[in-house]
Amino acid sequence: MKTNAVSLTETEYVLPGNRLCPGCALSLAYRHILKALEGQVIVTVPASCLTVLHGMYPVTSVTVPCVNTPFASTGASASGLVAGLKALGKKGLTVVAVAGDGGTHDIGIQALSGAAERQTDFIYICYDNEGYMNTGNQRSGSTPLGAISGTTPILGKQQNQKDITAIMEAHHIPYIATASACHPLDLYEKVKKAKAMKGTRFIYVFTPCPPGWRFPFSDTIKIGELAVQTAWTVLYEIENGVFRLTSASESLARKGNLKPVSEFIEVQERFKSISEKQISELQDWVNARWQLYLKRASDS
Amino acid sequence: MKKADIQILDGNNAAAQGAKLSRVQVIAAYPITPQSPVTEKLSELVEGGKLNAEYVTVESEHSALAVCTSASIVGARTFTATSSHGLAYMHEMLHWVAGTRLPVVLVCVNRAIGAPWNVLNDQQDSISQRDTGWIQIYARNNQEIVDSVIQAYKIAEALYVPVMVCYDGYILSHTEMPVDVPAQVDVDRFLPPYKPHTILDPANPKNYNLVTLANPRVNAEGVLCHGYMELRYLLQEALQDSKETIMKVGREFGELFGRNYGRMFWEDRLDDADIIIVAMGSLAMEAIVAADMLRKEGHKAGVLGLRVFRPFPKSELVRALRKARLIVVFDKNISYGSEGATCSEIKSALYGSSINAAIRNFIVGLGGRDVKARELAEAVNKSLLSLKEDILNKEYPEWICYI
Numbered sequence: 001m002k003t004n005a006v007s008l009t010e011t012e013y014v015l016p017g018n019r020l021c022p023g024c025a026l027s028l029a030y031r032h033i034l035k036a037l038e039g040q041v042i043v044t045v046p047a048s049c050l051t052v053l054h055g056m057y058p059v060t061s062v063t064v065p066c067v068n069t070p071f072a073s074t075g076a077s078a079s080g081l082v083a084g085l086k087a088l089g090k091k092g093l094t095v096v097a098v099a100g101d102g103g104t105h106d107i108g109i110q111a112l113s114g115a116a117e118r119q120t121d122f123i124y125i126c127y128d129n130e131g132y133m134n135t136g137n138q139r140s141g142s143t144p145l146g147a148i149s150g151t152t153p154i155l156g157k158q159q160n161q162k163d164i165t166a167i168m169e170a171h172h173i174p175y176i177a178t179a180s181a182c183h184p185l186d187l188y189e190k191v192k193k194a195k196a197m198k199g200t201r202f203i204y205v206f207t208p209c210p211p212g213w214r215f216p217f218s219d220t221i222k223i224g225e226l227a228v229q230t231a232w233t234v235l236y237e238i239e240n241g242v243f244r245l246t247s248a249s250e251s252l253a254r255k256g257n258l259k260p261v262s263e264f265i266e267v268q269e270r271f272k273s274i275s276e277k278q279i280s281e282l283q284d285w286v287n288a289r290w291q292l293y294l295k296r297a298s299d300s
Numbered sequence: 301m302k303k304a305d306i307q308i309l310d311g312n313n314a315a316a317q318g319a320k321l322s323r324v325q326v327i328a329a330y331p332i333t334p335q336s337p338v339t340e341k342l343s344e345l346v347e348g349g350k351l352n353a354e355y356v357t358v359e360s361e362h363s364a365l366a367v368c369t370s371a372s373i374v375g376a377r378t379f380t381a382t383s384s385h386g387l388a389y390m391h392e393m394l395h396w397v398a399g400t401r402l403p404v405v406l407v408c409v410n411r412a413i414g415a416p417w418n419v420l421n422d423q424q425d426s427i428s429q430r431d432t433g434w435i436q437i438y439a440r441n442n443q444e445i446v447d448s449v450i451q452a453y454k455i456a457e458a459l460y461v462p463v464m465v466c467y468d469g470y471i472l473s474h475t476e477m478p479v480d481v482p483a484q485v486d487v488d489r490f491l492p493p494y495k496p497h498t499i500l501d502p503a504n505p506k507n508y509n510l511v512t513l514a515n516p517r518v519n520a521e522g523v524l525c526h527g528y529m530e531l532r533y534l535l536q537e538a539l540q541d542s543k544e545t546i547m548k549v550g551r552e553f554g555e556l557f558g559r560n561y562g563r564m565f566w567e568d569r570l571d572d573a574d575i576i577i578v579a580m581g582s583l584a585m586e587a588i589v590a591a592d593m594l595r596k597e598g599h600k601a602g603v604l605g606l607r608v609f610r611p612f613p614k615s616e617l618v619r620a621l622r623k624a625r626l627i628v629v630f631d632k633n634i635s636y637g638s639e640g641a642t643c644s645e646i647k648s649a650l651y652g653s654s655i656n657a658a659i660r661n662f663i664v665g666l667g668g669r670d671v672k673a674r675e676l677a678e679a680v681n682k683s684l685l686s687l688k689e690d691i692l693n694k695e696y697p698e699w700i701c702y703i
Contacts, residue, residue, distance in 0.1 A: 039502050044370065057510040058519035065500040067373055068509035069366060070392050076363030080328065080370025080378075083354040087325035087376045093502070111366065114359030 003185045003192075009035040018053045018061035023217030025181035025207035025224060026050060026127050030098070032184040033125060033205075034064060036191035041094045042085075044069050044077040046108060048100040049134045050127070072107045074099045075115035078122045094195055095122040101142035102132045105164050116171040116200045123194050123201045126164060127181070129209035137212040145282055146265075146274030149212075156273050160285060168202040169238060175201040177237040177246075182208065182224020186235055186247035193237075206233040214269030223267065228252065230264045231290040236297075243296040253294055261286050309479045311472035314442040315381060315407045315465070316341035317479075318449025320351050321487040322405075325376040325494075328356040328367035332386040333419045334469040335409040339381065361386035365393035365406070372402040373508055375496040377453065380404070383469060384411035384425045391429065394462075398433025398535060400509060403456030403463075403494065405449065406434070410581065410632075411469040412667040420668020421469040423581060427609075427633040427641045429464070433535050435542060436609040438581045439467040440566065442477045447559060450482065454491050454549045461538050468582040468632075470668065482557055490556050539611045546608055564613035566605035569595075570620055573602025575680060576657075578629040580606040580642055583664070583671060587630065590676035601680065606642060614649035621650065624657040626687060628680050631697070632665045639697045647693065658687055661697035675700055 013034035020027050026049055034041070044067045045051055051068060055061050069077035078097040085093060099108055104126035112124060131149050132138040138150040145160040152158070168176055175197050179187035187205060194201040208223040210216065215223055227233040228248045235249040245253050252258060261283045265271045309317065315338050319327070327346070329339045345351035354371075358364045361382050368378035382390060387408055397404050408426045412418040426436060435455065439445045445467050452463035467473065482490075498506055515527040526534070543564060550561030568588050570576065575594065579587040584605025594601035604620055621627060631640020638644060643661035650657075660683040665671040679700060 041502065042374070042500050051511060054507060055510055056517070057512040058517060058523075058525040060507045060510060062507065063505050064502055065505045066507040067370055067500070068507070069370065070396055072362055073366035073369075073393065076328075076358060076366035077370040079356055079358070079363070080326065080367035080372075081374055083326045083328070083356050083367060084371030084374035084376035084378075087354045087371070088374065090374070110359060111363050114363055117359070118357065 003189050005185070008188060009038055011035070011039060013039050013063050014053070015061045015063065019055060020049060020053050021211055023210040023220045024049070025209070025220050026053065026129070028184060029127055029181035029187060029205045029207055032188045033098070033191050036188045037094055037096065037195055039064050040092060041065070041096045042067065042081050044074060044081060044095070044097045046074045046099050046103040047071040047134065048103050049129070050098055050100070052134060071103055073111055074103055074108045075111035075113070075124065078124065079115045079118065079120045082121055096125065097122060098125045098127065100134070101126060101128040101130060102140045105141035105162055113171065116168065116173050116202070119173070119199050121198055121200070123191070123203065125203045125205060127205045127207045129207045129212060130161065131209070131212050133209050133212045146278040147270045148273060149270070154273070156271070160282070165202070165204050171200070173200040173202060174198070174240050175237070178204045178206070178233070178235055180206040180224050180228060180233055180235060182221045183228065183235060183247055190237060212270070215267055219267070223264070226259070226264045226267065230259045230261045231286050232261060232264050234290065234293050236293060243293070243300045245293065245297045253297060258290065305481045305483065306478050307481050308476050309442055309481070310337070310474050310476045311442045311445050311467050312337040312409065312474070313341055314445040314479050315449055315467070316345065317481055318446040319379045320345055321446070321482055321484055322450050322453045322491060323377065323493070324353050324379040326354045326356065326368065326371035326378045327380065328358050328364040328371070328378070329380045329382065330358050330361045330364050330386060332361070332383045334411060334473045335381050335383040335386070335407070337473070338407060338409070361389040362393060365390045365397060365404070368404045369393060369397050369400060369402060372404050373400065374500055375494065377494045378404050381407040381409065383409040384413045387425045387429060388413060391432070394429055394432035394434060397462045399531070401460040401535070403453065403460055405452045405456055406462065406464045407449065408464050408466045409469045409473045410466055418667040421471050421632070422666045422668070423466070423632040424634070424666070426464060426466045430610060430641065433461070433539065434610065435461055435463045435539070435546070437463065437465050438607060438609060439465065439472065440582055440585050440605055442472055442479045443559070445472065446479055446481060447553060447557070447561065450487055450491060451549050451553050451561060455542070455546055457494050458545050458549070459538050459542050460497070461542060466581065471582045486556055490553060542611050543613060564608045564616050565620065566607055567602070567620060568605065569602035570604065572623070573600050574623055574625045575599050575601045575684070576604055576621055576624045576627050577601065577676065577680065578604045578606065578627060578642060578646060580609065581632065583630055583632060586671055586673050587676055589673035590680065593673060593677040594680055609642070612645050612649065617646065617649045618653045618655065621655055621657065624655065626683055627657050627659045628683050629659065629661045630664050630676060631661060634663050634666070634697070643697065656692065658683070658692045660686065660694065663697050663699045669701065671700070
């Protein structure tokens, strides 16, 4: 059955009122992630904006058990939770690690790779706001070419982001999905599907960041939708090696009405110093990746 | 108590036996010389069905301790082992474990730390982790390794403070000696299963290690809860008060197994000694041979072998050193720009006491440099000569090396 707003789990696990910025896509994503898991989880969280969402001792806005863990250790912390629960014979809880792109693409990649190589039975969710936003927007391995950040303040970043899902696919894990906070029903369905599976499951979630990307707080959903409409973000899943476009990306593939990537770029001030050449490079990168995904979708 | 079960074990095997007898439930370790046989032995025990535990073959030491942290949080008894660079790589997690107040036990097979590369023994690795909030116990021989690992769990779980059991790489880790291996049934009597104070359960959700402000803060029910500073105070208080638990557990162990550990340090001929050698780890055994030599030369020499470095037994030391006119401290570590770490501790302990002994510090055995009992005795004789200078406290240590 297709999920709709009415069929979502009613219980709220992220209580109203948390410390995230207005318009933050992470709040929206986390709300739907925990709904899909129906609260039967232990979450482990490294240093990240999600730490901020979880609150300050002794007040939290989240009603699931949570283990905060140092930045580099998310995959290992999840491994420890899984091993501990198994050693004690405790069943029925899903271990879920949720980290940002800095905590995933960069400092956490070793522990994540180790956990995935060991085929640890957990879900890893990377929410990608394309930079170190919790520390005030510095460049990460996921910051795109041409973006201004705290550590690329004048020229913008000179390299493009790394492809974290391709890296995870090289670990031969049973489930990989990409999603967007701005397409919450698609995200919800993917988390639900992941929950029903075993082994290492990796879900990437695109989470636009108003203060970091410099767009109005009210435009988060619009930015997220533009990302999918331009194929900057592509929604897909790879289930036991089978690739499938989903939701808005699937209909985009059917209709072929891709918008130019400049429409996504020009509404964000972080790209204010991007050159025409860089935009064209980004467009080429998006096109090549889109063609690859279309081919993979038609092949499988 | 069962009949003695004497086995010929090297130090690493003794540590693995200690973990097995403690019925550890989650092991996470990453191989490093000279600790790697511990990981191999435990893997063999787990794969062979001799030890019912989860062995997580992590990709780094940082992850090893992160696995132990989270497994301990859900209530499992956890074990890890490392050396040198591995311990340094764990540094962040060492703080995290102690800050979370988890009863994790770690075995550190003491090894020099680079640069330059060196795989042999000294104690710079664990001494460098002095201020991470862990109890540190040093073994002098392989019997003490197996006994200390078992006691470590009882201490850690009573106090919610992690314990590091340290022993010298190669000198103990790769040297076989007779070990009376405790019987499982006796260990089970001594060490009951771990009961965590908190269970992570969605029905009653808890959040470990939220951002915590310096000052106390009110929770949703209006109850004032500790700030960061108070949590740090409680950790210090736990370490301060841990001496009694360490000695009590040591006495209980002695009652059951016939080897009494109800002490913070080992005393050899201190009753009449006015020259006291202080050393830690296997060096404390070597020092006993040196004391024998000095006794033959007519000196009243004794040895104080440090067993517990954290908490540091200040008041007990003052009592034990009260008859000394010369204290010679041998350190297998150096706090650059100052002196050996145990020497600093002893000087600090003696301040304000009535003891007015001269103290001499020698840095020895770094990077596996062989330390002979004769050299220790010569250092004591040299120190005795220097007493004529009437200097109680020298600013910097001497080194037993070729410079």
